[in-house]
Amino acid sequence: MNKDYDYIIAGAGCAGMSLLMRMASDSFFSSKKILVVDADDKSLNDRTWCFWEKESDIFEPIVHHVWEELDFFSTHFSTVLDIAPYQYKMIRGIDFYAYVKNTIASLPNIEWKKASVKRLLGATELLATQTTSTHQITAGIELNDGTTVFASYVFSSILLEPIQKSPKDFHFLQHFTGWEIEAAIPCFNPGRAVFMDFRVSQEHGTTFMYVLPTSATTALVEYTLFTENLLPDEAYEKAIREYIRSELKIQDYTIVHREKGVIPMTTHNFPRYQDNHIYIGIAGGEAKASSGYAFKSIQKRTAVIVKALKQGKSLASNKSFTEKKGHLYDAVLLHVLHFQKMPGDQVFADIFKGNKSADVLSFLDNESSLFTDLKIMSSVPTRIFLPAALQEMITHVKR
Incomplete structure (x- = not known):
């Protein structure tokens, strides 16, 4: 070597x-x-x-697979998301x-x-x-x-x-467990995935399911949470099993692959x-x-x-204005979730209900215009998000 x-x-x-x-x-x-x-x-x-x-x-x-349409489900609002010109890929x-x-x-x-x-x-x-x-x-x-x-x-x-946790920052985790299942009979539409299904218990915080079908009989079913603490292993397994039974109405299936992970969602x-x-x-x-x-x-x-x-340019570059803008928006959402000012499922329902799906995806990717940003932000309650935004702007300046 x-x-x-x-x-x-x-x-x-x-x-x-x-x-x-x-x-x-x-x-x-x-x-x-x-x-x-x-x-x-x-x-x-x-x-x-x-x-x-x-x-x-x-x-x-x-x-491995591409979807042109996505389902969004919640107790507040449900729809089929037309995501063109985007494609959702795995x-x-x-x-x-x-x-x-x-x-x-x-x-x-x-x-x-x-x-x-x-x-x-x-x-x-x-x-x-x-x-x-x-x-x-x-x-x-x-x-x-x-x-x-x-x-x-x-x-x-x-x-x-x-990660050195500062009291000025919010520290959430995206934690998930996924099963790739093969059903005994055709029961999936491989052309449409479930992007978020919030019709599961929200007792732990922002919680939803993904369902990503790759054929009429196979799909990745994933239980995902945005919370500050992890759950016992058996809680993830129980939630997926119950969802497959009650929502997908599948009784006979085989688990062909399992995966799990934890990703930091932090303003650090x-x-x-x-x-x-x-x-x-x-x-x-x-x-x-x-x-x-x-x-x-x-x-x-x-x-x-x-x-x-x-x-031959220097790599010692900091975040761009667009990245900093996105970081601020992220901080506002985590502020709202941390102080439990509004449930996460309702936040996402309001955003998707009031805006074009493609605009929401560009917003989530930090690629949207300021006009689109303002439109999306106006679709959530001002009395909740404006104070959070002002506080996070002050915090951002001091960082």
Whole structure:
């Protein structure tokens, strides 16, 4: 194993492998020495990513399924969401990992090391190494086996330390358990997915179901919560089982795959960089604080990084105005949920009831115009959201 590289990618999750794929697909990086470090070999179907987009991107060849219409259900409002010009897409983890690994398999400039990252190296340690390296050394990591490796840039998606919780921030979790089931008889419409079904108990907080059919007999059924605390494992299983029985009316089925996860939904201000250590993925604050969605923002960020590297521009960039605006909107929603000023299911029902579905999706992706933002914000009670917005604006200024 070499000791120094042009780029080190620490963590081969969605962000790390998305960045790797963009580098591997661009001839500019064919002469660059790239090291990927992860404790896992990424051979399991450990998660599913869903997202909406108007145009195809780099991972279109492995999109597992596409939906043109989505159902929204709540006790306040229910409808079929016409999401054009968007499409709602699913990518399975196992397909994602295999696609990237197959792409880099024949590339001699890319090396994969199965190891855990212990820490990022400081400036003093890097300075001592500079004279013995063939590359410009400005970043480095120490692995748990005692090995140290160096590069011009380290792109890290690993949270090496717990999130430092400030009393000024809100800290929710998106936690979920999903079953991919195969029913004994056809019972699904593979052309329409259930985007959110809030017709489940809201006793723990904002809670809903996804149903993502991929054929007439198969679907991913996922129980999802936006709350500040996790539930016992058996609570997730019980909720899914009951939903399949009572709402989907399915009695005879087989569970072919299980997945679960926890994603931070927090107003914590994640640093984007520290010297030439660049933070990406959840570690870079790319999980949307109001929804937990991260795949699309990860694709945007990795594309920006690749472009900047090719142009020789600095990667030490902070959030754009659009990103800061989205962060403020997220903070307002989490404020309302934290202080229990309005139930989450009613918030989402009001937003979807009063606006075009495509406008809501662009709003959730931080891609909407100010006019659309104002229209969406006017669809929720001003007496609740305006005081929350004013308070969060003051907090934002002080951050």
